[in-house]
Amino acid sequence: MAQQTGAPRVATGTAAPIRTTKRVRRRVRMQPYLFLLPSLVFLATFTYYPILFSLRLSLYQASATVAHPTFVGLRNYTALWADPIFRQVVANSFEFLAGTVPVTMALSLTLAMLLNRAHFLTTPFRTAFFYPTLLPLIGAAAIWLFVYTPGYGLMDVYLHRLVGGGINWLGSPTLALPVVMILTIWKNAGYYMLFYLAGLQTIPAELFEAGRIEGASWWRQFQAITWPLLGPTTLFVLVIASISAFQSVDQIWLMTSGGPDNRTNLLLFFIYLVGFQFFDLGKAATLTVFLLAVLMAIAALSFGFLERRIHYEV
Amino acid sequence: MRRPKALLGTSLWALVVGALAFIWVFPLLWAFTTSLRPPGQLGSQIASLWVHHPSLANFKEAWADAPFLRLYYNTAVVVFGILGIQLITITLAAYAFARQEFWGRELLFRLFLLQLMVAPAALIFPNFQTVKSLGLLNTRLGIMIPYFASAFGTFLLRQTFRAVPRDLEDAASIDGCTTLQTIWNVFLPLAKPTLVAFSIVSVVYHYNEFLWPLIITDTDRARTVTVGLASFTQSAESGAQWNLIAAGTVIVILPLLVIFILFQRRFVESFMFSGLKG
Numbered sequence: 220m221a222q223q224t225g226a227p228r229v230a231t232g233t234a235a236p237i238r239t240t241k242r243v244r245r246r247v248r249m250q251p252y253l254f255l256l257p258s259l260v261f262l263a264t265f266t267y268y269p270i271l272f273s274l275r276l277s278l279y280q281a282s283a284t285v286a287h288p289t290f291v292g293l294r295n296y297t298a299l300w301a302d303p304i305f306r307q308v309v310a311n312s313f314e315f316l317a318g319t320v321p322v323t324m325a326l327s328l329t330l331a332m333l334l335n336r337a338h339f340l341t342t343p344f345r346t347a348f349f350y351p352t353l354l355p356l357i358g359a360a361a362i363w364l365f366v367y368t369p370g371y372g373l374m375d376v377y378l379h380r381l382v383g384g385g386i387n388w389l390g391s392p393t394l395a396l397p398v399v400m401i402l403t404i405w406k407n408a409g410y411y412m413l414f415y416l417a418g419l420q421t422i423p424a425e426l427f428e429a430g431r432i433e434g435a436s437w438w439r440q441f442q443a444i445t446w447p448l449l450g451p452t453t454l455f456v457l458v459i460a461s462i463s464a465f466q467s468v469d470q471i472w473l474m475t476s477g478g479p480d481n482r483t484n485l486l487l488f489f490i491y492l493v494g495f496q497f498f499d500l501g502k503a504a505t506l507t508v509f510l511l512a513v514l515m516a517i518a519a520l521s522f523g524f525l526e527r528r529i530h531y532e533v
Numbered sequence: 534m535r536r537p538k539a540l541l542g543t544s545l546w547a548l549v550v551g552a553l554a555f556i557w558v559f560p561l562l563w564a565f566t567t568s569l570r571p572p573g574q575l576g577s578q579i580a581s582l583w584v585h586h587p588s589l590a591n592f593k594e595a596w597a598d599a600p601f602l603r604l605y606y607n608t609a610v611v612v613f614g615i616l617g618i619q620l621i622t623i624t625l626a627a628y629a630f631a632r633q634e635f636w637g638r639e640l641l642f643r644l645f646l647l648q649l650m651v652a653p654a655a656l657i658f659p660n661f662q663t664v665k666s667l668g669l670l671n672t673r674l675g676i677m678i679p680y681f682a683s684a685f686g687t688f689l690l691r692q693t694f695r696a697v698p699r700d701l702e703d704a705a706s707i708d709g710c711t712t713l714q715t716i717w718n719v720f721l722p723l724a725k726p727t728l729v730a731f732s733i734v735s736v737v738y739h740y741n742e743f744l745w746p747l748i749i750t751d752t753d754r755a756r757t758v759t760v761g762l763a764s765f766t767q768s769a770e771s772g773a774q775w776n777l778i779a780a781g782t783v784i785v786i787l788p789l790l791v792i793f794i795l796f797q798r799r800f801v802e803s804f805m806f807s808g809l810k811g
Binding site (some may be wrong): 248250251252253254255257258259260261262264265266267268269270272273276330333334338340342343344345346347348349350351352353354355356357358359361362363364365366368373405409410413414416417462465466468469472473487490491494495503504506507510511514515517518 | 543546547549550551553554555557558559560561563564567621622623625626628629633634635638641644645647648649650651652653654655656657658659660661662663678679681682683684687712737740741742743744747748758759762763766767770773775778779781782785786789790793797800801804805
């Protein structure tokens with residue numbers, strides 16, 4: 220019966236075209252969602268869900284030995300605040316940020332200005348500063364581990380006369396963090412240099428020409444032309460450098476394991492320790508929420524800027 | 534009057550920048566020369582860049598101490614597996630954002646944006662729990678899966694797709710191309726430089742990644758080179774076998790360095806481009 224009534228309806232000349240256009244229109248309307256679906260499935264599973272998962276788990280006391288996590292409200296957060304190691308870790312992370320980001324940025328800007336000229340040595344020089352970007356951080360850390368080895372490491376051998384030998388760089392509470400910072404600066408300066416080079420190349424040469432005719436000093440030109448016109452680049456580098464500073468972990472894992480006495484223990488490394496060595500799941504989730512809050516704050520500070528870039532840049 | 538002054542300036546420039554550049558490459562040079570130093574020659578000489586009788590003995594030993602072939606293989610599968618899937622997901626999503634009108638586009642775009650701020654590295658702990666419950670611990674798929682969607686790649690490609698002339702797209706659909714055929718025949722060929730740039734950045738990033746593969750694997754079955762190098766370094770460090778560590782490090786960093794030297798321009802442009810549009 221159903222077939223019999225269905226067949227003539229399709230056969231009629233007026234009904235069929237309406238049906239197909241409807242179907243086509245629906246397919247076109249569905250298509251963007253189908254195209255976004257693969258990405259959204261993975262984003263949902265590995266970006267959105269883990270955020271919610273961490274938020275929820277941070278309200279529970281949970282460890283690998285306890286079968287059923289118990290709801291404890293905000294107690295994980297208050298416990299974290301009271302934890303002297305956590306305070307130390309936060310202080311270390313901000314010290315690391317303050318010690319690496321401005322120095323790396325100043326260095327990369329300087330390098331970009333020095334290497335923004337036509338000369339046969341420019342390309343080899345740029346390569347020399349850029350290549351650490353391509354090295355795995357863990358491989359770079361393995362090399363630098365030797366640089367700092369007491370007794371016969373490069374630091375001791377070459378700085379022997381200046382500072383005297385036998386310094387245990389990575390074992391010293393005062394030197395360990397700066398020493399890890401130096402490696403980090405070395406690794407990233409060439410990468411940020413590229414952004415500054417790209418930025419410098421967008422500044423019209425006439426501006427400098429005009430400055431020179433007016434008799435402006437080098438420093439005056441820098442103040443009036445270079446620095447303001449590189450503003451967007453500086454903000455962009457500041458954001459990515461800050462985000463990457465808060466995610467520094469590989470070099471810590473290999474060089475110091477957070478020591479001595481937690482002096483080089485940074486946020487992400489602390490999450491690794493708590494979650495994968497101490498198996499304190501509730502605390503690891505709480506720490507993750509904290510790190511996310513820090514990253515979100517950095518993002519929020521720069522949001523207006525980022526949005527403008529993404530929406531209006533051609 | 535002017536020319537000698539300029540010459541002096543250039544020489545000074547070359548001297549200062551050259552000295553700094555030398556400091557920058559010194560660790561790498563040291564790693565190379567030390568890896569070639571015969572096992573017996575240690576002591577204070579180890580800090581010099583001169584090798585008296587270069588030998589490959591360290592490489593032989595390092596190669597025997599760690600399963601580098603297996604590690605290379607795992608890394609290649611992981612790196613190209615991620616890239617292959619990413620190219621599909623970002624192409625489809627970028628096309629939708631660049632050329633299609635649909636309800637919720639702004640909101641979905643912002644949701645994508647979130648991944649740029651909340652990088653996967655910050656989510657190692659919850660994502661480990663997810664990979665674990667999916668039964669993917671100790672697998673290469675477990676290492677790859679969080680990276681299959683890339684907001685960064687989507688944005689990069691969306692910008693490129695927006696610049697594709699409408700006329701070309703219309704011509705393709707008049708010729709009877711479906712949307713997918715249009716993407717394949719019109720959009721992707723025009724986006725080749727972007728695709729190359731994204732691929733280089735993606736491969737370098739995932740080749741070098743360490744902490745995530747470390748926590749996902751606890752045997753050599755699925756481990757990548759960086760994880761292998763880390764455990765290798767830790768065991769050799771205790772014996773202060775620096776020539777061995779240097780050889781292991783060279784084995785791990787060499788593939789990317791060689792490709793970089795061959796395609797230097799492309800690499801530098803890709804990384805520059807990635808930042809400009811990221």
